[in-house]
Amino acid sequence: MIRDFYDIDLSGRNSFHVRQRAARLVEFETTDDLTAFFRKGAPAKWTVLAGGNNILFTQDFDGVLLTPRAASIDVVAEAPDAVAVRAEAGVEWDDLVAWAVERDLWGIENLSLIPGKVGAAPVQNIGAYGAEAKDAIESVEMFCTDTCNTLILSREHCAFGYRESVFKHALRGRVVITAVTFRLSRRPRPDLGYGDLLRETEARGGATLRNIREAVCAIRRSKLPDTAVLGNAGSFFKNPVVEAAVAERLRTDYPALPLYPAAEGRMKLAAGWLIEQAGMKGHREGCVGVHDQQALVLVNYGGATGGEVLALAHKVQEAVRAKFGVEIAAEVNVL
Incomplete structure (x- = not known):
């Protein structure tokens, strides 16, 4: 279902809380919503506004902002050592990390408490404490605005780098990320080599998933x-x-x-x-x-x-x- 907002105040939709406005904001849930929107003709100016945690508005936005709302997390494949988890673009990133930790799945615990949505994670290749999203991403589902088709891009074709991806360059303005699939491990693989993480984890009793997550959250809250x-x-x-x-x-x-x-x-x-x-x-x-x-x-x-x-x-x-x-x-x- 599409929800439309016109001349909308963005102060509550960006983490800087700057008071700019957008001519139009469209919340969507499904690829059918996106198909209906883009088949009417792509607006001259549009961009995705997910959690608003990595954006600075310096003026009113005179185009259309697209905001994903779908927020399901599902196991889509299992193996003895690993699990493939599909998360929709509107999932809060830290909710996904908490979900994984609760199920003893390793791979994204060092990225605890990073603000934002899952759909933004591959764009920026978010990272913290020696880990990056690309380390766990298996594939990215994207809606192509020119053809109204949905394609799946494997990790190898995402051109991931330090805070970089193909979504910031060749695919910018051409696709909308709708979901991301992660390959998470059932086997412990703690990565404690960055900064104070080892000390904080040991202070909590050692390298369990929950201790690492708590340590990361404590460090982030003390500094950010x-x-x-x-x-x-x-x-x-x-x-x-x-x-x-x-x-x-x-x-x-x-x-x-x-x-x-x-x-x-x-x-x-x-x-x-x-x-x-x-x-x-x-x-x-x-x-x-x-x-x-x-x-x-x-x-x-x-x-x-x-x-x-x-x-x-x-x-x-x-x-x-x-x-x-x-x-x-x-x-x-x-x-």
């Missing part, structure tokens, strides 16, 4: 602001990936610089560390600021516009560029 209290989109910036020679030069100048291996022999830098060293952690300008516990997070203290948030983001980027000669890109989708 609640969107219900402070408007934010989680990490606003991506960790920059640079050539190994650049990383080594920076490490020579800044011995405490955290470095992580990346694809093709490159190195990933910690954007939060760079921002803090550039003097921007805790920086505030009016209604917007850089969070004082996590420098990757920009916050709306109340009443900020998207333009003000974006202006602060540019100031943070310039501060890092001036000190380190490194570009940090926004992870958040700016409209």
Whole structure:
């Protein structure tokens, strides 16, 4: 069933809580809904707005926003060691993680408490604490807006990378993700090599699924602001990936610089560390600021516009560029 909203206030539909409006918002449940919508003729401007957790509206949206509402989770195949789980796009991501942990299924526990919907997970290839969505994704179901057909794209064809996928590039504006199938393991496979996760897990009694999930949630809550209290989109910036020679030069100048291996022999830098060293952690300008516990997070203290948030983001980027000669890109989708 389609539900239509016109000239709708978006402040309750984006985690920054900026007060912009959309000309039209369409909630849909099935591919039949999408077929009926697009066969009438695709609007000149449209995009998907799921949980609104990775988007910054800097102006009113004069097109159509599509919001998935279907939210079922089903086991679609079982093997002795693994289970294939299909989750519809409207499922809250953390509800899926909790569902898996309750059933002793491993693979996405490190991604606990990440805000947003399942349909957004492959687009951004969400990740945290050494894990990424691509590690568990088996396939992605998508509605093709040109043909009104539904296709299934295997993991190998999703072009996953660090906060990257084919859905941000070649398929952007051409498909709507309707469901994702995950391959989860019945066998324990704890990944505790990132940050404080091992210590927090051991403090809870060891590497069980529930202990790992509780540890991740505790760490996230200690560092990241609640969107219900402070408007934010989680990490606003991506960790920059640079050539190994650049990383080594920076490490020579800044011995405490955290470095992580990346694809093709490159190195990933910690954007939060760079921002803090550039003097921007805790920086505030009016209604917007850089969070004082996590420098990757920009916050709306109340009443900020998207333009003000974006202006602060540019100031943070310039501060890092001036000190380190490194570009940090926004992870958040700016409209």
